[in-house]
Amino acid sequence: MPLLVMKFGGTSVADLARIENAAKKVQAEVERGYDVIVIVSAMSGETNKMVGFVEGTSKLYDAREYDAVVSSGENVTAGLMALRLQEMGVAARSWQGWQVPINTTSAHSSARFISIPRENIDAKFAEGFKVAVVAGFQGVSAEGRVTTLGRGGSDTTAVAFAAAFGAERCDIYTDVDGVYTTDPRITNKARKLEKIAFEEMLELASLGAKVLQTRSVELAMRYKVRLRVLSSFEDTDENSGTLVCDEDEIMESKVVSGVAYSRDEAKVTLVRVEDRPGIAAAIFGPLAEAGVNVDMIVQNISEVEVGSVKGATTDMTFSCPTNQVARAQKAMEDAVAAGTITYDGIVVDSDVAKISVVGIGMRSHAGVAATMFKALSKENVNIKVIATSEIKISVLIDRKYMELAVQALHDAFELEKV
Ligand code: ASP
Ligand code: MG
Secondary structure, three states: OOEEEEEEOHHHHOOHHHHHHHHHHHHHHHHOOOEEEEEEOOOOOHHHHHHHHHHHHOOOOOHHHHHHHHOHHHHHHHHHHHHHHHHOOOOEEEEOHHHOOOEEOOOOOOOOEEEOOOHHHHHHHHOOOOEEEEEOOEEEOOOOOEEEOOOOOHHHHHHHHHHHOOOOEEEEEEOOOOOEOOOOOOOOOOOEOOEEEHHHHHHHHHOOOOOOOHHHHHHHHHHOOOEEEEEOOOOOOOOOOEEEEOHHHOOOOOOOOEEEEEEEEEEEEEEEEEOOOOHHHHHHHHHHHOOOOOOOEEEOOOEEOOOOOOOEEEEEEEEEEHHHHHHHHHHHHHHHHOOOOOOOEEEEEEEEEEEEEEOHHHHHOOOHHHHHHHHHHHOOOOOOEEEEEOOEEEEEEEHHHHHHHHHHHHHHOOOOOO
């Protein structure tokens, strides 16, 4: 039997009527001849509510009990979905993580998969069951305790099952109808993409286009699981939504596929740090230890000048999320106090945003950066930092120009056109 994985997010199972609506989509696939593994999230809001219960009970809570509590929302929807399918005449059975079993590490609330043996679910399919409804987001450790995968983890559960069972496709049903060239709230010219490559999706996801948990895309890329993002609130067929797939499946990709942004960025410059071997390690080591997620890094050319620092100096600039600036500053002050670095001053700019253009076509096309910079210059937007990778060009700009810049770039790369 061909097999499909269908995942329904929290808004798609938010109440009994929506569970019924989702169940009808499952029934339609069964009628098309598929065995189906359904992965469900908790009803929207439930996981947050339970996190609140845990925090209201214990400040320094035991992570095992946190997982025991917050994983329960998925158990409810799995059982209800199986019941609804049974009411519709579809042979369905629910599965909690330990029953499969979904074997994970013991890292509570950020557990990783070890194995998903197929035997138990395969045996049920062999008995004539058509649907296995599996609670997303959870697993079981070697110690036999319930684990969870981290917020948004049901996407990753879905991809892991698709890989383990060799599913034809992994359909992620959510409250948007696909992946767009940029945020439709910023420009109404944003266009739904028919297909997008794994690597592009990874860049867009980690840049704040939060349709899929980043980990799920990484896993899909590794196991070449074809992922489809589509809406559970619309009539859908085989061509609905956006397919996230291997780039080989995309015949003619555009040079740029999307424009992403991230609003809460800050730029930190250490002025006149001593320029010597080991200085970058002496700066970024303590930042990493302090849990600062450094993104872009720029080091100026060395200048031989005497401030309070003797010998050659350089300016070192990096970006990080706005809410980590205080931590970054403290880490740098501690490093100065410990005598491992010296500088003349720290300059923080917390009003910046990052805009990126992403596309696998960039690998083989020149001139993307020039087009990007020209479009920004035409709008008088000053670029503060530039960073590039093989398939992405990112700039930091003043936050107040963020929307304008996204619109200008969307126009410049003609992303509204197919
Ligand atoms: N219910 C979990 C959460 O809200 C997992 C998920 O929905 O993916 O994070
Ligand atoms: Mg989600």
